Amino acid sequence: MAGNRGRMGAAGRRFIADYGMIFVLLLLCVYYSVATLNVQYPTGSEAARQVVAECRERLPSGDAALIVAHHGQDASDFAREAEAGLKAAGVEVAGVVLGDPSALRLELERLGAAGRAPKAILATREAAEWRLIRNIGEILPASSGVSVFCPESHRWPDFLKRNNLLAVADRIVVIAIVAIGMTMVIITAGIDLSVGSLIAFSAVMATRLIRDAAGAANASAAGMVLCCLAAIVACGIVGVFSGLMVTLFSVPPFIATLAMMLVASGTAYTLAAGQSIYEVPASIDRLGRGTSLFGLPNTLILMAVLYVVAHVMMSRTALGRYVYATGGNREAARLSGVPVRRVILFVYAVCGALAGLGGVVQTSQLQSGAPTYGLMYELYVIAAVVVGGTSLSGGQGKILGTLIGAFIIAVIQNGMNLTGVESYTQNIILGLVILAAVLLDKLKQRGWRLRGGESG
Amino acid sequence: MSPMAESATAAPPAPLLEMTGIDKSFPGVRALAGVDLVLHPGEVLAVVGENGAGKSTLMKILGGAYLPDSGRISLNGKETRILNPVDARRGGVAVIYQEFNLIPRMTVRENIFLGRERTRLGFFDRRSETDEVKRIFERIGVRLDPEAECGDLSVAQQQTVEIAKALSLDARIIVMDEPTAALTDQEVERLFEIIRDLKSNRIGVIYISHRLDEVFRIADTIMVLRDGQLVGARPVSQFNRQSVIEMMVGRRIENEFPKREAETGGERLVIRNLTRGTSVGGVSFSVRAGEILGLTGLVGSGRTELARLIFGADAADSGSISLDGRELRIRSPKDAISCGICLLTEDRKTQGLVLDHSVRDNFGLPNLSGFSTWGFVREREESEALAGFVEKLRIKIPHHEEVARNLSGGNQQKVVLAKWLQRDCKVIIFDEPTRGIDVGAKYEIYTLMNRLAEDGKCIIMISSELPEALGMSDRILVMRGGRIAGEIADVPCATQEQVMHMAVG
Numbered sequence: 007m008a009g010n011r012g013r014m015g016a017a018g019r020r021f022i023a024d025y026g027m028i029f030v031l032l033l034l035c036v037y038y039s040v041a042t043l044n045v046q047y048p049t050g051s052e053a054a055r056q057v058v059a060e061c062r063e064r065l066p067s068g069d070a071a072l073i074v075a076h077h078g079q080d081a082s083d084f085a086r087e088a089e090a091g092l093k094a095a096g097v098e099v100a101g102v103v104l105g106d107p108s109a110l111r112l113e114l115e116r117l118g119a120a121g122r123a124p125k126a127i128l129a130t131r132e133a134a135e136w137r138l139i140r141n142i143g144e145i146l147p148a149s150s151g152v153s154v155f156c157p158e159s160h161r162w163p164d165f166l167k168r169n170n171l172l173a174v175a176d177r178i179v180v181i182a183i184v185a186i187g188m189t190m191v192i193i194t195a196g197i198d199l200s201v202g203s204l205i206a207f208s209a210v211m212a213t214r215l216i217r218d219a220a221g222a223a224n225a226s227a228a229g230m231v232l233c234c235l236a237a238i239v240a241c242g243i244v245g246v247f248s249g250l251m252v253t254l255f256s257v258p259p260f261i262a263t264l265a266m267m268l269v270a271s272g273t274a275y276t277l278a279a280g281q282s283i284y285e286v287p288a289s290i291d292r293l294g295r296g297t298s299l300f301g302l303p304n305t306l307i308l309m310a311v312l313y314v315v316a317h318v319m320m321s322r323t324a325l326g327r328y329v330y331a332t333g334g335n336r337e338a339a340r341l342s343g344v345p346v347r348r349v350i351l352f353v354y355a356v357c358g359a360l361a362g363l364g365g366v367v368q369t370s371q372l373q374s375g376a377p378t379y380g381l382m383y384e385l386y387v388i389a390a391v392v393v394g395g396t397s398l399s400g401g402q403g404k405i406l407g408t409l410i411g412a413f414i415i416a417v418i419q420n421g422m423n424l425t426g427v428e429s430y431t432q433n434i435i436l437g438l439v440i441l442a443a444v445l446l447d448k449l450k451q452r453g454w455r456l457r458g459g460e461s462g
Numbered sequence: 463m464s465p466m467a468e469s470a471t472a473a474p475p476a477p478l479l480e481m482t483g484i485d486k487s488f489p490g491v492r493a494l495a496g497v498d499l500v501l502h503p504g505e506v507l508a509v510v511g512e513n514g515a516g517k518s519t520l521m522k523i524l525g526g527a528y529l530p531d532s533g534r535i536s537l538n539g540k541e542t543r544i545l546n547p548v549d550a551r552r553g554g555v556a557v558i559y560q561e562f563n564l565i566p567r568m569t570v571r572e573n574i575f576l577g578r579e580r581t582r583l584g585f586f587d588r589r590s591e592t593d594e595v596k597r598i599f600e601r602i603g604v605r606l607d608p609e610a611e612c613g614d615l616s617v618a619q620q621q622t623v624e625i626a627k628a629l630s631l632d633a634r635i636i637v638m639d640e641p642t643a644a645l646t647d648q649e650v651e652r653l654f655e656i657i658r659d660l661k662s663n664r665i666g667v668i669y670i671s672h673r674l675d676e677v678f679r680i681a682d683t684i685m686v687l688r689d690g691q692l693v694g695a696r697p698v699s700q701f702n703r704q705s706v707i708e709m710m711v712g713r714r715i716e717n718e719f720p721k722r723e724a725e726t727g728g729e730r731l732v733i734r735n736l737t738r739g740t741s742v743g744g745v746s747f748s749v750r751a752g753e754i755l756g757l758t759g760l761v762g763s764g765r766t767e768l769a770r771l772i773f774g775a776d777a778a779d780s781g782s783i784s785l786d787g788r789e790l791r792i793r794s795p796k797d798a799i800s801c802g803i804c805l806l807t808e809d810r811k812t813q814g815l816v817l818d819h820s821v822r823d824n825f826g827l828p829n830l831s832g833f834s835t836w837g838f839v840r841e842r843e844e845s846e847a848l849a850g851f852v853e854k855l856r857i858k859i860p861h862h863e864e865v866a867r868n869l870s871g872g873n874q875q876k877v878v879l880a881k882w883l884q885r886d887c888k889v890i891i892f893d894e895p896t897r898g899i900d901v902g903a904k905y906e907i908y909t910l911m912n913r914l915a916e917d918g919k920c921i922i923m924i925s926s927e928l929p930e931a932l933g934m935s936d937r938i939l940v941m942r943g944g945r946i947a948g949e950i951a952d953v954p955c956a957t958q959e960q961v962m963h964m965a966v967g
Binding site: 338 | 796800
């Protein structure tokens with residue numbers, strides 16, 4: 007019994023030790039939810055459906071209704087949908103006003119003169135705010151009996167709006183994907199600085215192959231996939247090369263990958279002749295902007311699948327154990343029969359290939375390839391890994407921790423955008439937050455003692 | 463109050479150090495329970511006990527590395543609180559740990575004055591430092607160049623640098639943790655001379671060692687700890703080897719080395735002309751089924767290097783290895799392991815274990831191929847296998863996820879053993895299997911080696927401790943300068959002198 011409780015306690019402690027950062031992420035989400043709490047109301051056709059439904063319920067039959075909307079795409083969607091909805095419900099549409107209050111006034115006066123004064127006005131939220139509609143009885147006594155229907159508002163955080171959450175995910179997806187490989191590399195006590203350049207290299211290589219070999223804007227889907235795969239494989243090979251430098255010649259990973267960072271970036275600029283490559287089919291955005299299951303973006307699904315696979319690999323397979331052991335004590339691992347060289351080659355290859363995939367995703371999102379992609383991404387990626395609790399000294403770290411780390415960074419950036427923090431200030435805050443996250447982790451490791459570890 | 467105690471309080475010299483009722487617990491373990499310690503000026507106090515008995519914890523409390531949960535510490539009769547290493551240093555306590563705290567690329571002088579360099583007018587005052595170092599060296603009779611780089615010094619020389627550093631800090635109490643673990647016999651003699659000098663300078667020495675013969679030679683008082691409790695502290699004259707061991711273990715030990723019915727079969731492992739550079743030259747020998755082959759010689763004679771060649775940890779220039787009549791191609795430890803050869807390294811902490819990983823991870827590491835299907839580890843099976851060994855080898859761990867670093871030396875060695883036993887190797891090479899391990903655990907490891915031999919396995923045991931080599935081996939090979947200098951086939955009739963003679967040449 008006591009042993010059982012001890013084990014449960016140990017499991018809980020391990021969870022907190024591995025994924026403690028999730029509380030920081032939740033805290034951030036709560037903070038930004040509160041800070042961006044705002045009045046929300048539906049727009050466009052959704053607003054129209056709501057207003058029509060209400061109108062059908064409350065408007066006596068036989069009465070005519072006037073549709074009023076302001077300028078813009080949302081407004082015309084609203085007008086179209088509302089008109090169709092009213093007609094379907096058998097309500098007479100007295101007219102549609104698209105524009106400003108003066109247009110509405112003219113229309114009301116015209117209808118009044120023709121004896122067809124509407125009994126109801128269906129307005130978009132913006133139009134309902136017009137002084138003319140709010141005080142319609144005082145300004146146009148003739149229309150004093152008219153009832154106004156407009157979309158109902160409620161309070162909800164801007165941060166938690168579906169579109170915003172998807173934007174957060176969209177922003178982070180490339181960094182999060184590359185961070186999987188980086189986590190593995192860092193767990194073997196290495197580092198890969200070349201990932202940012204590889205993103206650019208991959209994007210340029212994929213788009214140039216599509217332009218020159220697969221038929222440019224008329225490329226087939228299969229051709230595009232092949233070109234993207236080629237770019238990913240090329241990045242994997244660059245990773246293997248870095249790995250060989252590290253294993254065969256004991257070049258420090260920092261130096262080996264720093265060199266590859268320059269090589270890859272230079273190659274990307276050369277291949278692209280310093281320009282962006284736009285000659286790709288528009289359908290290339292299927293991966294980056296398309297959606298599938300439940301309307302979730304494809305990129306998000308791709309990211310989730312990769313994380314699940316990587317998590318299972320690292321926590322359940324022999325290979326994953328070898329990766330941890332190699333970073334924990336390379337010599338002890340070697341003497342236990344772990345093929346440490348192959349393990350290191352593997353992690354650099356995976357990291358390179360995932361950077362390549364990141365480049366492909368970026369290409370797909372932006373429908374072009376440019377050598378400027380991925381600039382400074384290696385630092386964001388490393389930040390995500392470190393904030394996620396992986397130790398730079400190797401042997402410790404969790405894949406899902408990295409996902410949390412990536413989201414912490416994305417949420418902070420997004421939240422600062424929503425709350426109107428200036429972009430220069432954002433970098434300062436982001437830097438401090440990364441530092442704070444790692445300090446918090448260190449403090450937790452030593453049991454919340456401020457003084458400790460080494461003294462003197 | 464007993465008359466004995468009264469006479470003790472009447473004794474004039476105040477003790478240098480008095481620790482009373484020291485308690486210290488770690489999560490799940492009570493490391494020390496009400497331990498008392500008294501050290502007088504000019505006294506050598508030997509603290510002995512099995513690994514995990516609490517010796518290191520007690521010394522870390524004295525050195526300021528740990529805070530005690532309760533208890534008092536008095537230095538020179540004055541109650542003192544030692545909150546950190548700086549307090550300890552101010553109180554005149556210097557601890558010389560097993561792993562020295564010297565910076566290899568700095569000189570002897572720089573290391574001694576590290577962190578408190580002497581300056582004059584803002585510049586380093588090298589001459590004054592050199593004079594001080596020379597004065598100290600003279601005082602303890604050491605000849606060493608203050609400008610030599612510490613990385614170039616032998617272990618024994620580095621140790622004297624540590625002692626000199628302690629003296630330059632005006633230490634009145636010097637703690638030595640296993641000071642002779644890596645020393646040759648001659649160097650041990652030199653160390654003992656230094657310790658006697660320290661005694662005559664009224665410095666108190668706390669001497670922690672597993673080597674009882676040394677303890678009996680140098681100590682004035684022996685203090686025995688067992689399971690975090692003080693079993694007894696008496697003048698050395700009131701002890702003998704047998705009684706100390708019994709107090710340490712808490713039961714009677716009939717024989718240090720368990721007996722075995724030697725039934726060796728035919729040759730299994732045959733080594734021919736194994737060579738690597740200058741460290742191992744043309745070594746040939748064979749091991750029979752069920753045989754324990756002792757491999758001894760001085761430090762640096764090539765024993766460990768030979769073992770690493772057989773295991774594939776280093777690449778051999780030439781030579782062949784065959785097992786059961788089949789020639790093996792061994793180019794990495796992985797190859798050796800799959801051929802059924804394993805090596806328990808001398809240095810568990812840097813080569814045997816991933817210290818920050820769990821016992822289960824360490825245990826599984828060489829066995830994952832056996833525990834996995836399609837690359838997925840069957841964790842339950844792994845845990846069950848480990849549980850079997852935890853019971854069989856009596857490994858003391860709170861749970862399988864315990865981090866290897868937190869285990870005592872004996873338990874760490876058992877974990878290493880477990881991971882290799884699981885592989886069911888045919889050839890098991892033990893490199894200093896009992897170094898830094900307490901008497902009780904030693905006996906268990908010997909018993910296990912015997913059992914493995916009885917199963918027909920080939921055992922190669924590298925040992926620097928001659929009684930161990932003589933007590934356990936069926937046959938002994940003595941190495942010198944990377945070659946086999948001699949073989950002792952009739953072990954029961956051999957003497958330590960005979961072995962030493964071969965080793966020295």
